[in-house]
Amino acid sequence: MSQLLSAGRSARVWYGSLSRRYAAASPLVRYAVTLAILIAIAAVPLLLPSLTPDSLYWSAVLVKLGMAVLLALGLNVVVGMAGLLDLGYVAFFAVGAYSFAILSGAAKFNLAQLNRDPNVLALIPHWHMYYWLYFLVGLAIAVVAGLVFGAPTLRLRGDYLAIVTLGFGEMVRITANNADSITVGPWGITQIPHPALDIGPIHYDFGLHNEPYFWLLLAIIAIWIVFLRRLNRSRIGRAWMAIREDEVAAAAMGVRTVQMKLMAFAIGAAVASLSGAIYATQVSYVSPDEFTLFNTSFGSITILAMIVLGGMGSIAGPILGAALVIYLPELFRQVGDARLLIFGLALVVVMILRPEGILASRKRAAELTSHEDHAESLFDVREATQ
Amino acid sequence: MKTQREETGTAPEQSWWIGSRSFSQSRARALLPWLGGLGLIGLAAALLGFGITTNTCPASGSIWIRFISSGLTLGFMYAMIALGYSMVYGILQLLNFAHSEVFMIGSFAGLYTLTGAFGINGHAYPSGVNGSLLVGSIGAALLVGAIASGLAAVAIERIAYRPLRRRGVSRLGYLITAIGMSLFLQNLFLLLDGQPHLGLPFNWPRIAGRNAVPYPDTLHLMPAFRIMGVPINNTQILVVVVAIVMLVVLDVIVLRTHTGQQIRAVAEDPEAASLLGVNIDRVIVITFFLGGVMAGIAGGLYGIYYGQAQWNMGFVPGIKAFTAAVLGGIGNVRGAMLGGVLLGLIENLGVACTGVEWQGVIAFAILILVLMFRPTGLLGEQVSR
Secondary structure (H helix, E strand, O other), X not given: OHHHHHHHHHHHHHHHHHHHHHHHOOHHHHHHHHHHHHHHHHHHHHHHHHHOOOHHHHHHHHHHHHHHHHHHHHHXXXXXXXXXXXXXXXXXXXXXXXXXXXXXXXXXXXXXXXXXXXXXXXXXXXXXXXXXXXXXHHHHHHHHHHXXXXXXXXXXXXHHHHHHHHHHHHHHHHHHHHOXXXXXXXXXXXXXXXXXEEEOOEEEEOOOOOHHHHHHHHHHHHHHHHHHHXXXXXXXXXXXXXXXXXXXXXXXXXXXXXXXXXXXXXXHHHHHHHHHHHHHHHHOEEOHHHOOOOOOOOOHHHHHHHHHHHOOOOOHHHHHXXXXXXXHHHHOHHHHHHHHHHHHHHHHHHHHHOOOOOOOOHHHHHHHOOOOOOOOOOOOOOOOOO | OOOHHHHOOOOHHHHHHHOOOOHHHHHHHHHXXXXXXXXXXXXXXXXXXXXXXXXXXXXXXXXXHHHHHHHHHHHHHHHHHHHHHHHHHHHHOOOOOOHHHHHHHHHHHHHHHHHHHOOOOOOOOOOOOOHHHXXXXXXXXXHHHHHHHHHHHHHHHXXXXXXXXXXXXXXXXXXXXXXXXXXXXXHHHHHOEOOOOOOOOOOOOEOOOOOOEEOOOOOOOOEEEEEOOEEEEHHHHHHHHHHHHHHXXXXXXXXXXXXXXXXXXHHHOHHHHHHOOOOHHHXXXXXXXXXXXXXXXXXXXXXXXXXXXXXXXXXXXXXXXXXXXXXXXXXXXHHHHHHHHHHHHHHHHHHHHHOHHHHHHHHHHHXXXXXXXXXXXXXXXXXXX
């Protein structure tokens, strides 16, 4: 046991020294290293057939990992950076998936099938190039949803915030289940078209291949990480840190808590909706039962477990957490349906032993283990300070 | 200098707890929760009237009687579960997510008391039991359920929450631990289905499993009397009577015994209480035990009422019970009772208009409305500094 701990410690020290050397290098070196790492990761799906006989299975796992990393990085903004415990994050994932499914015409097709409409065949959805814009439309819808869900929670303390966001998550799922005429209800939406690229001479249909989804996710994650690093160092990132530590003091210092909190929700929702839209196009089927609190792959609690285990507030932490949560159950096959049992136990153990997770930012680590001896009221800020 | 408590207007409502009154300040303030309750009822009545005139809500009296009776029954069960959430929040500011699993454990304990200790099942007693065996078996089942739940709650506190208190972890840490504990217990009971799991070489004991485990037919379902043609069943009467008795007992314990005074003291100010000689750890354990007992009895009643117990039966009632606790005023024992009954009623009356599939949405909508317009709850909150 102590060998494991000391191995972990030396791994963290090695990683810390690497990241320090990276940060201290010149911009050219930094870009070169980043590009090299990106190319290396992008090449993994191509190398898989020579590494393992079930390359199709493992490339599917890679795509799932990509979606999980995106979700974890999104929830990291809400929980890790702004300190708002959001238990309904899967609602934004669902909003992204469902908006794409409805916009692409798949919902209409399914409804026509269910109603035994005679000209059903004319409604089969095909991919058009302008469907790429629907990703952005879904993003906009999710941002609006994030603002709508965030607005009632602005004045609530942590525990109430958790339950209200949980409530919103469940409300989205129940609405998706009941609003048959729009979302096809419990039968789910099938035949969502796979993406395709039709630019000039290039015709590439994503179809059932796993690699293109992985590369798309990798591109989005790379852009998102650049955005996150900038955000973290900006006034907004510092504002979030201030709100996280002491909201009353932050408001007293002129931090616009309302705007910052809403921004956190909106940004988190945007990322989740991108992940949801890609999920919808890859799996080609969405149903309300997949967007629950306790879903083993992408449920709210699972994503929370990813950032808790991996480390909150940092950027490497959620990535590590997502990798652990997605990859370890594949490694230990005999765990099987006891996956959530292990997650629950892991959450408790991590909180008792190392509350900040494995690769947390140092600030977050300090916050999570410090004594709280100041009173917190239900209204952290009496009125919106703007 | 006004303290925060006085500013938010909760100080006069302490008169409900301590039993003393300062009339000059409290007479007007004491009316506020009643006005709030009346306002809520008025809003609900207005919505109902609107619904009936537009034909979304049924207009026949018998349907309303049915929904009101089921609403009251559920409401009293929510009230009992809400007490656990409310009391623990009052002394620890911790939303004990695992309380819904404590409720579930009590239900299974009651189930196995009936089938195991009394041997009641479909073969031995095809149409339920009667007389003294009925009273004895249900009483024993509820008692065993209560003790099992109480012990489970105490164990959860000892294993999960006490180390966090020692370490001084933040609020977020407590919440995540509570979620982890809830997840663990739910899935533990899901996996106790007689199959091998986790690669271990033996079969896990067959206690729960994926499917619902049916309660034996103990109190044979029969209408006790009828109101406007709607049958009021004996199970409903059992639930309401037992719940009222237990709520009165808990009220007496909290308001009139020495232990209850200690709980109220820790709920108001733990440091001052410990300075006066109250053993904080012991009080916390007792609070968890009392909350667990109430949840266990609610679990047994739930099982008898619905006829089954399942691994995930605690999730939805747990959330609704927390909503009830918030509605009545978190930390406030009478508030939890009032909130539970009110929530059960409003939810069922809402379902009468919109249909049963929207039940969750209605409950959460009530929670959000309460938190937006009256976050301290109807009877005011009682949370320690």
